[in-house]
Amino acid sequence: MTAYDYPTGRAIDRAHLDMCLVGDSLAMVALGYASTTQVTMDEMIHHARAVARGCKRAFLIGDLPFGAFEHPQDAARNAARYVREAQMEAVKLEGGRDMAPSVREIVRCGVPVMGHIGLTPQRQTQLGGFRVQGKSLAAAQRLVEDALALQDAGCFSLVLEAIPEDVAAYITQRLAIPTIGIGAGASTSGQVLVLPDALGVEDRVPKFCRQFGDLGHATTAALAEYHASVREGRFPQSGTHTYAMPAAEREAFLAWTASQPSKNS
Numbered sequence: 396m397t398a399y400d401y402p403t404g405r406a407i408d409r410a411h412l413d414m415c416l417v418g419d420s421l422a423m424v425a426l427g428y429a430s431t432t433q434v435t436m437d438e439m440i441h442h443a444r445a446v447a448r449g450c451k452r453a454f455l456i457g458d459l460p461f462g463a464f465e466h467p468q469d470a471a472r473n474a475a476r477y478v479r480e481a482q483m484e485a486v487k488l489e490g491g492r493d494m495a496p497s498v499r500e501i502v503r504c505g506v507p508v509m510g511h512i513g514l515t516p517q518r519q520t521q522l523g524g525f526r527v528q529g530k531s532l533a534a535a536q537r538l539v540e541d542a543l544a545l546q547d548a549g550c551f552s553l554v555l556e557a558i559p560e561d562v563a564a565y566i567t568q569r570l571a572i573p574t575i576g577i578g579a580g581a582s583t584s585g586q587v588l589v590l591p592d593a594l595g596v597e598d599r600v601p602k603f604c605r606q607f608g609d610l611g612h613a614t615t616a617a618l619a620e621y622h623a624s625v626r627e628g629r630f631p632q633s634g635t636h637t638y639a640m641p642a643a644e645r646e647a648f649l650a651w652t653a654s655q656p657s658k659n660s
């Protein structure tokens with residue numbers, strides 16, 4: 396599962412999930428940017444630090460944002476920032492065989508790397524939108540080759556996003572490293588979803604997502620009830636939500652206020 400702040404990191408531990416990804420999807424679902432390409436390494440670190448404070452048990456992975464890993468030296472420097480500044484245990488980066496030099500350099504510097512192929516949102520424009528990938532024989536073969544190249548470069552695991560389930564199943568059995576699927580069917584070694592999608596916070600979710608909760612409506616309903624309760628005098632309630640003085644102090648205070656001039660005098 397992804398997480399973006401302290402309470403969601405804590406929830407992942409409490410629910411005993413295995414891994415926690417501080418995804419660059421936070422650009423869209425937590426910060427309101429139109430694209431994941433807008434988020435910076437500094438912003439990712441700020442969120443990753445918060446997640447790490449809440450999440451002590453699950454394996455922590457920091458998603459390298461667009462522009463942070465194209466050159467191997469930048470990639471290794473930013474991976475080290477995630478480890479040193481935000482207590483991440485691994486990093487993830489998007490791209491196929493072209494990213495092998497960056498993967499190798501990060502691994503050489505001591506940080507485990509998760510790959511990510513298929514629908515790579517940072518390349519939304521190149522891909523012509525958020526489109527399912529690997530639907531033709533040739534495209535599926537390219538995905539298999541990318542997967543093998545990333546494994547060979549040293550990735551400890553691969554995310555497979557929005558690809559046909561048969562292609563994901565084949566890649567999973569072809570690789571020695573575990574695959575983590577999102578929109579890739581049930582045959583991958585593990586699964587990941589974007590947290591607000593899974594909790595029912597996002598209004599619209601991709602076809603592959605199941606909404607396991609209804610937190611969007613629950614949040615709106617709670618806020619509306621708070622608003623109405625305040626306006627109608629049902630909150631706060633004397634005694635339940637208030638502080639009282641000791642009886643003797645209260646009597647003295649009320650006697651003193653009675654001796655004071657009123658507002659209009």
Ligand SMILES: Nc1nc(=O)c2c([nH]1)NC[C@@H]1CN(c3ccc(C(=O)N[C@@H](CCC(=O)O)C(=O)O)cc3)CN21
Nearest residue numbers: 420423424514516524525526527557589592597601602
């Ligand atoms: N909230 C959220 N959840 C996500 O999973 C997510 C994001 N945002 N933003 C970045 C990407 C985009 N994602 C997506 C979005 C749509 C499809 C999808 O099913 N697309 C359809 C329609 C494509 C079209 O518009 O033509 C498809 O059949 O490919 C898949 C992954 C996954 N990622």
Ligand SMILES: CC(C)C(=O)C(=O)O
Nearest residue numbers: 397418419420458554
């Ligand atoms: C959905 C996962 C794989 C991701 O990259 C993200 O949340 O940014």
Ligand SMILES: [Mg+2]
Nearest residue numbers: 418419420458
């Ligand atoms: Mg991502």
